[in-house]
Amino acid sequence: MSEVKKIATRDSYGNALVELGREHENLVVLDADLAAATKTVVFKKAYPERFIDCGIAEANMTGVAAGLSTCGKVPFISSFAMFVAGRAFEQIRNSIGYPHLNVKIGATHAGITVGEDGATHQCNEDIALMRTIPGMVVISPADDVEARVAVKAAYKYEGPVYLRFGRLALPVIHNESDYTFEIGKGEILREGKDLTIVATGAMVSNSLEAAKKLKEDGIEAKVINIHTIKPLDEGLIVKAAKETGKIVTVEEHSVIGGLGSAVCDALAVKAPTQVLKIGINDTFGESGPAVELLKKYGLDADNIYAKIKSFVK
Template sequence: MPEIKKIATRESYGNALVELGKEKEDLVVLDADLAAATKTGIFKKAFPERHIDCGIAEANMTGIAAGMSTCGYVPFISTFAMFVAGRSFEQVRNSIGYPHLNVKIGATHAGISVGEDGATHQCNEDLALMREIPGMVVINPSDDIEAKAAVRAAYEHAGPVYLRFGRLAVPVINDRPDYHFEIGKGVVLKEGTDVTIFATGLCVSSALEAAEKLKEDGIDAEIVNIHTIKPIDRELVIASAKKTGKVVTAEEHSVIGGLGSAVAEVLSEEAPTKLLRIGVEDVFGESGPAKELVAKYGLDGNGVYEKVKKFVK
């Protein structure tokens, strides 16, 4: 079998900013002393006059971006998810969300796959925090292609957008001519009849891997990529749930407040369905190799397979 191409979505973010920067002179990038890690250093090299290093002052960076957005710029602020969603939550809420300013948030190093940096840096709460801010669009791309498309879509969207990127290289799964990204629209990657797996981020490739194993057990799983957590694709969630009668959500995030909660809210209101949420349970992460942590917390292909198999059987 040919080797599967893997790219970290934080790399995709940096490359997408450069490509977009060539076309859009009003695009500016702000970073909080982490340009090498967030990959905005790629943009800094190409457009040094449009890159601002704000130092280790994330809240201040958020305020600067808010101000720049009122002067005709489209700022992308960049730092680790833990720092922008956690440390700067008040500034994101009050300085960007409340006045509904045109600021884009590039949050890298999200989830358990941050690895050795441990629990203090593994933000498994960001989707919940950002989803709660009125008017905030929340996007969690699954691979390199989707991440690049999401950056462009975020620029074109009028209003605040939270973009979630990972440190760990993940399989490229959307490399096809007919791929189309649209904010708020999920993508059916595989039709199925027995159970629907709604997945987001790195768990999309895990769900696809799990589906192959489930097939061997006679379980026909439908796989849906939910790249936009907010606004969620309500019509697709309802239609797929009614079709299969059983629903699973898979995310590299707490089972509280993220994709699982968003899907549960839709189903409870529109189409009550038996539901299993796969994600980080009500615990903090820990330090360790990223791939081993993903497996330990049951977020890899085998982990998703085992949990879905038990749920369906």
């Protein structure tokens, strides 16, 4: 059996920008002195006249992008999630969100899989922050195929979009030839009757692996990929809750304010359901290999399987 292809979604981001740049001359890319890491360097090489390195000045970069968007440009600002969502939050809120400008935010190195860079760089709060900004679309793609299509969908969308990418190479679970992406619409990856796993980003492939293990125990888990956390596909989640009776959310993000919170908000109003939230439990990360950190914080397939099995019983 051939090995599953793995690609980091930050690479997908850079490649998608180059493809878009070829088709749209109004696309500009801004970075905060991290182009090699965010992979916007590939756009810089292809279209240097449309690339602006703002230096280690994320707040200023945000303001520059806001100005460019009022002149007919479609700017993508890029940095680590911790710095663009965290350090530049006020500028994103007031300079992009409040006037509802057409700026896209490419946040790479999200979650604990930043690895050895440690807690200061491991942003597990960015989804919560971006969800609170009125009118902000929040997207967390699961693999290379979805990430590239999501970047293109963000370009077409009129308004601010937050795109969350990771450093760790992820299994490619979609077929490019037949995959359709729509902002605000979730995707059923596996059918099941005993419970529903609602996952996003890097946790989608691990959740699929956990579902396979559960099947061996006679537990049939439906798996839903929620690539768009805001606006949330409430209809799909409510339907799944009514059909299976239990919901498990899985995210490489704090259990406070992220996917799990968004799902609980929807279910509390439309279909009160027992929910288990799997994520980072109100703690900071630490330095270490990404795969080992996922194990320690209970986000690898084996831990997800064990937690769900206990929850079902």
